[in-house]
Amino acid sequence: MVSRRILMLANRFPPETFGGAEQQCLRLSQALVRLGHRPHILTSYGNPETPPHEMLGDVPISRLYTPDPPQNGGPAIGSTIRYARAVPRWLDSQPPFDIIHCHQAKINAWIGVREAVRRGLTSVVKPGAAGPNFDFFSLEKKKFFYGKYAARYVAKHADAVVAISHEMRQDLIDYGLSEKQRHFIPNGVPIPDWDAAGKAAIRARIRAEVGLSDSDQMVLFVGRMVTQKNVDTLLKAFARVPGQAHLVLLGDGALLDENRALAAELGIGERAHFRGRVDNVTEYLAASDLFVLPAIAEGMSNALLEAMAAGAAPLASRVSGNTDLVRDGENGWLYGPPRDPEALAAGLATALALPPEALARVAATAQQEMIDTFSIDAIAARYDALYDQICPPSSLSPKEAAA
Structure with a gap:
């Protein structure tokens, strides 16, 4: 198999929040390591006691400081602007990635897809909610320089958008994403090993x-x-x-x-x-x-x-x-x-x-x-197949393809 460097981009992460999207981000990253990939989680933090860098098992976590979660508008718009500027600078300081995988289609997805386009990388977006709370609808409601523009940019430029439920798959169709962009992979779960x-x-x-x-x-x-x-x-x-x-x-x-x-x-x-x-x-x-x-x-x-x-x-x-x-x-x-x-x-x-x-x-x-x-390992195998489809070995450098 091909070993890829994958940037997992999340707005916030434990210990500051630990919702379903964050759990899936960590579980998938750990399972991808077992398959030989090299995921790296990038997120934000607001508590000075939260470490800016740490390892969770074999998965590195990097955090960029923003006083408020970067998806918030209103008085917290400064944190969004700060995060949008900090992510490109952080990427400039790192060895190149092959894929930017955005967890939830929030402001992090706009930042991630934008950077993938700028750098010639492959982008994956996994929305977190369907129906009335569909991520793209929520993103459209944001004000100032993002909102509807950001949602439409992600929908136009993301290489793959992954639905985790059948209702979300229909939401992607209704929102106008192309058949080539749309994929269906549900969330995964660790299986207890007790007798x-x-x-x-x-x-x-x-x-x-x-x-x-x-x-x-x-x-x-x-x-x-x-x-x-x-x-x-x-x-x-x-x-x-x-x-x-x-x-x-x-x-x-x-x-x-x-x-x-x-x-x-x-x-x-x-x-x-x-x-x-x-x-x-x-x-x-x-x-x-x-x-x-x-x-x-x-x-x-x-x-x-x-x-x-x-x-x-x-x-x-x-x-x-x-x-x-x-x-x-x-x-x-x-x-x-x-x-x-x-x-x-x-x-x-x-x-x-x-x-x-x-x-x-x-x-x-x-x-x-x-x-x-x-099982999370079965779901990771499906993402591995998706990565092969949208980021084939021919698109990697010889050194990366041989890794």
Whole structure:
């Protein structure tokens, strides 16, 4: 295979933010290293305590200082201008790259595609959201010197734009991207390598920490406490479900205290366990009977991928990305509309009424599909094939092609 230097361009990155796009950027970079490529993540940072350079495993991370995230407009426009000027200077100081791969079609995509055009490099853009929140629509709304111009520039000049869901693929068609530019590669997920005994031990330990027995039904939510994740609808639905199931919620955010208060108001305070942000999400997934994702909108949810890969049966809202992964009644359940607590309560009641062995069969079907189709190494192999297609060895220098 051909070893390529790939610049992974992201607006912000851990430890300052760690959303789905950032997780996918890191996971894909690590998987590409295993294939022999040389990815380098370039991003921005605003906290003086964040290191400007570090290694995460075999992946180098470089950060350029901007007081605010560079995609913001209004008072933060200075950070956008600063980042747009800093990226070219940083590229001038580095050995040449073969590909600039932009994670999300935000201002970083305009900067990345522009530099690819200037330097004769290949560009890849992977939007993060579909439907009303489609990245190109969001970028068009920005003011000042970018906005609609930046979105149209990316759409015209990007060599490849990768859809992660079928709805996003249609969005790319509707936005006018050519057939040559459009590609479809979903997000990927690491597959846990525990055996049955190891998973049973994890299940017992996590449940003991939460205060649950092995026979208690445990429903798990993982995500930020923000409007998009729709936790208030989940709490209202859970209060309607008969029985004594427990709801465990992982994550923090602006609505955490409000959601805690709502759980108490609904009379489920003793059965709704807010655990905050944790580092061992996969272990909680192993301990759960049902994973629920009530989001109003998604690109392709990392939490849903991880739940299915860990062997948790999923119940998800019928929105883009979720419908690419969950087949209602086969490898999980779908409900809708997302903001309807009655519909979600019906889905919860259906899943929780199943005997444990039937619920386990649904979970096993979901997990096998992740192993077969959505493992991060399988997804990295698809990107490797895409790179071969849009950046063939003949376009590299003899030294790079021989690497």
